[in-house]
Amino acid sequence: MTNTVTVEELVQTLDIEFAYGEEFKDRKISSSEVSRPGLILTGYQEFYSYDRVQLIGKTEITYINSKSSAERTAIFEVMCDEDTPAIVIARQLAVPKELIPVAREYGIPILTARSKTSRVLSNVTNYLEGKLAERLSKHGVFVEVFGLGVLLVGASGVGKSETALELIQRGHRLIADDRVELFMLDELTLIGEAPEILRHFLEIRGLGIIDVMSLYGVAATRLSKKLELIIELILDDGTHEYDRLGTRKETVQIFEVNVPKIKIPVKTGRNLAVIIESAAMNYRAQVMGYDAAQSFNKKLDALIKKNQKEDM
Numbered sequence: 001m002t003n004t005v006t007v008e009e010l011v012q013t014l015d016i017e018f019a020y021g022e023e024f025k026d027r028k029i030s031s032s033e034v035s036r037p038g039l040i041l042t043g044y045q046e047f048y049s050y051d052r053v054q055l056i057g058k059t060e061i062t063y064i065n066s067k068s069s070a071e072r073t074a075i076f077e078v079m080c081d082e083d084t085p086a087i088v089i090a091r092q093l094a095v096p097k098e099l100i101p102v103a104r105e106y107g108i109p110i111l112t113a114r115s116k117t118s119r120v121l122s123n124v125t126n127y128l129e130g131k132l133a134e135r136l137s138k139h140g141v142f143v144e145v146f147g148l149g150v151l152l153v154g155a156s157g158v159g160k161s162e163t164a165l166e167l168i169q170r171g172h173r174l175i176a177d178d179r180v181e182l183f184m185l186d187e188l189t190l191i192g193e194a195p196e197i198l199r200h201f202l203e204i205r206g207l208g209i210i211d212v213m214s215l216y217g218v219a220a221t222r223l224s225k226k227l228e229l230i231i232e233l234i235l236d237d238g239t240h241e242y243d244r245l246g247t248r249k250e251t252v253q254i255f256e257v258n259v260p261k262i263k264i265p266v267k268t269g270r271n272l273a274v275i276i277e278s279a280a281m282n283y284r285a286q287v288m289g290y291d292a293a294q295s296f297n298k299k300l301d302a303l304i305k306k307n308q309k310e311d312m
Contacts, residue, residue, distance in 0.1 A: 003132045004028040007086045007109050010053075014113070014123050016088065019095050021109035029053060029085040032128035034121055036060070040079050050081035053124060057090045057117030064096055072098040080106045088124065090117040130191065133183035136254060142175040142192045142225065143167055145280040149192060149225035151180060151259075152276070154233035158266055161203055163233070165210075166273040168202075168220050174212050175225050177202045182227060182254055190257045193224035229260055229283050231276060236265035 008025035011018060018025070035052040041063055056064075064072055076099045080087075087103060088111045089095055095110055103110050113120045140153040141160040145167060152160045161177055168174055176194030185191045194200075200213040200221050213221050230252055251258040262279055266272065282292065 003135075004030050005128060005131045007111070009131075010086070010124070010127065011111065013127055015115060016111050016113045016120075016124075019089070019110045019112045020100050021103060021107070024107045024109040027085050027107065027109060029128065030132065032125060032132045034088075034124050034128075036117075036121070037079050041075050043075075043078065045078060051083045051085070053085055053128075054079065054087045055090065055117065055121055055124070056087065056093075057120075058093065059117075061089070061093045061096070069098060072096055073102065076102040080108055082106050084108050086111055088113055088120060090115065090120045126185075129185060130183065133185070134255070136182045137195075138180050138182055138254075139178065140180055141177050142180045142194070142227070144173040144175060144222060144225050145277060146172070146284065148229060148280045148284060149175070149227045150276065150280055151192065151227055151230045152233060153230060154266075155235065157205070158233045158235055159272065160233060161205075163272040163276065165202060165204060167276065168212060168216055170273060170277070172277075173219070174200070174202060174221050175223070184255045184257065185226075188257065190227040190254055190259065191224050192227045199223070227254070227259055229262065229280065231279060232261060232263045233266050233272065234263055236267040 005028070006025065007027045007029065010016060010029065011025070031049070031052045033049070033052050034055050035049055036055050036057065037048075037060065040048050041060060064075060067075065076096075080102050084106065086109050087099070090113050092112050092114050095112070099110065115123070138151070138153075140151050141164045142149065142151050143164050144150070152163060154160055164174060164177065175192060177198060179195055179198060180192045181195055182190055182192050200211055202210050202212050204210060250261045250263070252261045253259075260283065262283075264272070264275055264279070285292070
């Protein structure tokens, strides 16, 4: 089923207001792309996408105002269609009076925004891309550790939520517990957020549901975050092999993005929160160009070569 957003949701989220046609607030938007109707104003209709939000800026308004009233009406008759979800006019420019009856005929709401056209285009596009993108629901706990989006995964009962609680107490932030909704913001970026019903809540076995925002304040949570690292917690029963040096690089493909993954054994006495903090800092160091495993291997190779020369 195709995701949609209503015009009312767009208005409530962004700095946009109804100018006319608020009764059409339930009109649905199904495309994340926004059109600036430049060529259509001159009468060129080929490849014109009527099903997109139409954005009119200062350039378009200046051109429209240079035409006679009859010519303006003809332009808007071409621009508007029953599939057009909304028309947004930037910079709170005056709405051409000829547009109002045409938009009403097709049931199209007219919106105004205070920001300049490029800013409105960026804000509307980013919002729609996030809302209309294909989503994947994944089991796990999503936290922000030192500014890094870390997804904790593992078998039920391994201690994901308890570890997240300790991270929160250490000053980090919760994004989602139990279920994480992931979507692509662009070709390289995955965003994770909690389903609305689970937002700010954390389930601790033996304690039940706790409201992290109420207990620890708004600074202990955030609505969404870029996913940068997956950490799998595995009960250490002696049957698993682990990378002692950290030289093996493992990734998980989600949609079209490869996300780095680390496996951490869980057993009595290990402070998982501290280990996860270290994993996050180590990953950030690798992104910045420093790899401790590679540095160790270089020193080890140098020591071996030195010993070989001494033995000769």
